[in-house]
Amino acid sequence: MEIDSVRVESSLWIGNKRYRASLSGWYFSWTEVDKRNREKKTISVPVSEVIGVKEGRVEIQPQKKVEDTDLDFTLFYVKHNSKGNGIRAPWSLGRTQFCCPSRGLKTSLLVFINPFGGKKRGKQIFHSLVAPLFELAGISSHVVVTERANQARDYILKKDLTGFDGVICVGGDGMFSELLHGVIGRTQQEAGVSEHDPTVMLQPCDLHIGIIPAGSTDCVCFTTMGNNDPVTSTLHIIIGDSQPLDVCSVHYQSTLVRYSVSMVGYGFYGDVLAESERHRWMGPLRYDYSGCMVYLCNRSYPGLVQYLPADSHSSSPRDNTRCLSGCRVCSESKERLFPHFESSSSLYSANVSQYSSELEGEWVTVEGRFKCISLTCVSSSCPRSPKGLSPSAHLADGTADLILVRETNSLGFLTYLHRHTNTQDQFDLPFVEVHRVKAVRFSLPPGEEEEEEEEEYEEGDREIQVSTENVLEDPEKLCCSNTAGHSQQHLTGRKERGNVTKSRVKRRGFVCGPCGTKPRSVSVWNCDGEILPHTEISCRVQGQLVRLFARGIEDSTTP
Numbered sequence: 435m436e437i438d439s440v441r442v443e444s445s446l447w448i449g450n451k452r453y454r455a456s457l458s459g460w461y462f463s464w465t466e467v468d469k470r471n472r473e474k475k476t477i478s479v480p481v482s483e484v485i486g487v488k489e490g491r492v493e494i495q496p497q498k499k500v501e502d503t504d505l506d507f508t509l510f511y512v513k514h515n516s517k518g519n520g521i522r523a524p525w526s527l528g529r530t531q532f533c534c535p536s537r538g539l540k541t542s543l544l545v546f547i548n549p550f551g552g553k554k555r556g557k558q559i560f561h562s563l564v565a566p567l568f569e570l571a572g573i574s575s576h577v578v579v580t581e582r583a584n585q586a587r588d589y590i591l592k593k594d595l596t597g598f599d600g601v602i603c604v605g606g607d608g609m610f611s612e613l614l615h616g617v618i619g620r621t622q623q624e625a626g627v628s629e630h631d632p633t634v635m636l637q638p639c640d641l642h643i644g645i646i647p648a649g650s651t652d653c654v655c656f657t658t659m660g661n662n663d664p665v666t667s668t669l670h671i672i673i674g675d676s677q678p679l680d681v682c683s684v685h686y687q688s689t690l691v692r693y694s695v696s697m698v699g700y701g702f703y704g705d706v707l708a709e710s711e712r713h714r715w716m717g718p719l720r721y722d723y724s725g726c727m728v729y730l731c732n733r734s735y736p737g738l739v740q741y742l743p744a745d746s747h748s749s750s751p752r753d754n755t756r757c758l759s760g761c762r763v764c765s766e767s768k769e770r771l772f773p774h775f776e777s778s779s780s781l782y783s784a785n786v787s788q789y790s791s792e793l794e795g796e797w798v799t800v801e802g803r804f805k806c807i808s809l810t811c812v813s814s815s816c817p818r819s820p821k822g823l824s825p826s827a828h829l830a831d832g833t834a835d836l837i838l839v840r841e842t843n844s845l846g847f848l849t850y851l852h853r854h855t856n857t858q859d860q861f862d863l864p865f866v867e868v869h870r871v872k873a874v875r876f877s878l879p880p881g882e883e884e885e886e887e888e889e890e891y892e893e894g895d896r897e898i899q900v901s902t903e904n905v906l907e908d909p910e911k912l913c914c915s916n917t918a919g920h921s922q923q924h925l926t927g928r929k930e931r932g933n934v935t936k937s938r939v940k941r942r943g944f945v946c947g948p949c950g951t952k953p954r955s956v957s958v959w960n961c962d963g964e965i966l967p968h969t970e971i972s973c974r975v976q977g978q979l980v981r982l983f984a985r986g987i988e989d990s991t992t993p
């Protein structure tokens with residue numbers, strides 16, 4: 435076990451002020467947090483400079499106990515004073531008296547339950563597993579059982595949240611997304627920051643989000659906790675764990691479209707979501723069913739992807755590491771992401787430029803046909819894929835991983851998908867590339883139209899138009915929009931009949947065999963389980979924008 439991979443966190447009191455104390459690596463640190471969970475100044479003491487820890491409230495000179503209670507302890511350490519005039523600043527003995535939290539601390543949470551998420555067990559999970567633990571810990575909760583989509587988001591955006599230490603969702607990734615949008619939107623409103631400008635650095639959010647998993651995929655919970663167990667999540671909330679999380683803002687032109695944590699995906703994942711929405715009645719099984727259908731269609735799509743690479747010195751998506759609790763890459767990123775601030779919450783009060791230097795650098799362009807394009811701020815693991823879309827991605831390093839899967843045959847793509855479920859490297863395939871990025875732009879290559887698709891094949895020197903009627907006469911011509919799959923069969927069929935080597939094929943009216951839908955050269959974007967209304971989007975990572983009641987995945991080799 436490496437000592438710097440361990441972090442212990444707790445809430446402590448000094449006088450009547452609450453502090454978030456942590457023992458992380460070689461440092462014991464405490465940060466004042468106000469009633470709304472906003473962090474103030476942090477004091478850090480290297481463990482090697484701790485002189486001693488005594489139970490109770492203890493004076494320094496002469497060393498005597500003032501008050502002895504097993505809830506208090508006093509820390510003595512080397513205090514570095516500010517510089518003297520030209521000579522080395524003297525050290526002194528630092529002393530801080532801490533009080534453990536169970537006295538006087540009353541945590542209050544706002545809980546949203548989606549009664550229809552996943553297997554529709556949200557209410558039961560909360561009342562049987564979560565509420566008794568909250569009661570035991572003296573946590574009060576205000577519970578809202580939602581009656582419509584976006585109710586939780588709107589509540590957080592509009593209602594008075596004074597007195598709440600955090601917001602909790604009982605549901606799946608969709609419910610988490612509602613809380614994410616509510617908390618980010620509310621924070622920007624209060625800070626007077628426009629969410630629409632992708633170049634602006636958003637105000638980090640202090641109100642913590644907790645996730646009690648009760649959905650179909652529970653990807654965000656699984657990725658940040660290492661499992662989707664409601665009791666584990668509840669315990670992280672009770673002990674007040676705090677995990678910063680990167681968020682990707684998705685824009686269309688100069689308008690914010692949505693925020694994403696787990697995946698912004700085009701092609702396969704977009705198609706699976708679109709197909710699954712038609713089969714919501716199947717519950718969680720709808721993703722398996724739709725996954726099979728879309729896989730059989732073997733589609734690929736043209737696209738022009740531009741990305742801004744992240745600094746490759748600190749980490750890479752192929753370095754075979756895992757972002758674990760107390761991750762060094764994530765802790766070190768905090769200084770890079772918030773260089774001017776002692777604590778993230780003082781961002782705007784510090785009166786420093788809101789424009790981030792994170793968007794400086796050279797953009798790289800990739801053009802081609804893709805089976806899928808995925809962007810994920812985190813590893814995006816879930817029960818189906820325990821290591822996730824990008825196993826070495828970090829929760830809070832201010833970057834996302836861009837995965838480009840180029841057009842390939844069905845077997846190749848199945849190999850790629852299957853490697854998400856085992857220990858083999860899904861990026862070690864000739865048609866897959868992965869990049870660690872800070873921003874991405876997607877556009878359709880010139881000439882690609884959504885409504886009316888055309889592809890060229892040769893017939894001698896002559897170009898022919900194949901009409902819809904012609905196509906529908908021949909069942910072999912029922913095809914998807916790819917050239918690797920069904921359309922090749924279609925072309926072969928024509929070759930056999932008329933020795934066709936090139937023709938201009940208008941495919942309006944064609945229907946795909948497996949899925950029965952019209953072929954399109956344009957897919958849709960899946961943004962954390964929601965279909966986006968735009969194709970040409972730009973995405974930008976907002977490092978450590980929100981905080982969860984979590985601590986990342988604990989190293990399973992550590993007892």
Ligand SMILES: Nc1ncnc2c1ncn2[C@@H]1O[C@H](COP(=O)(O)OP(=O)(O)OP(=O)(O)O)[C@@H](O)[C@H]1O
Nearest residue numbers: 551552580581582605606607608609649650651652
């Ligand atoms: N009372 C409600 N009626 C209808 N829809 C709701 C209600 N409450 C929340 N929703 C919406 O339901 C959607 C799906 O819910 P949720 O994320 O909890 O479950 P899921 O889709 O089964 O899980 P996952 O997102 O993990 O696949 C959310 O996007 C949310 O906006």
Ligand SMILES: CCCCCCCCCCCCC/C=C/[C@@H](O)[C@H](CO)NC(C)=O
Nearest residue numbers: 607651653696697814819851852854962963
């Ligand atoms: C032959 C076996 C094939 C198995 C394929 C498994 C691939 C799993 C990859 C995991 C991706 C998870 C991405 C997360 C997406 C969520 O944001 C979203 C909302 O819940 N879920 C979906 C399904 O879109």
Ligand SMILES: [Ca+2]
Nearest residue numbers: 680811828833
């Ligand atoms: Ca990240």
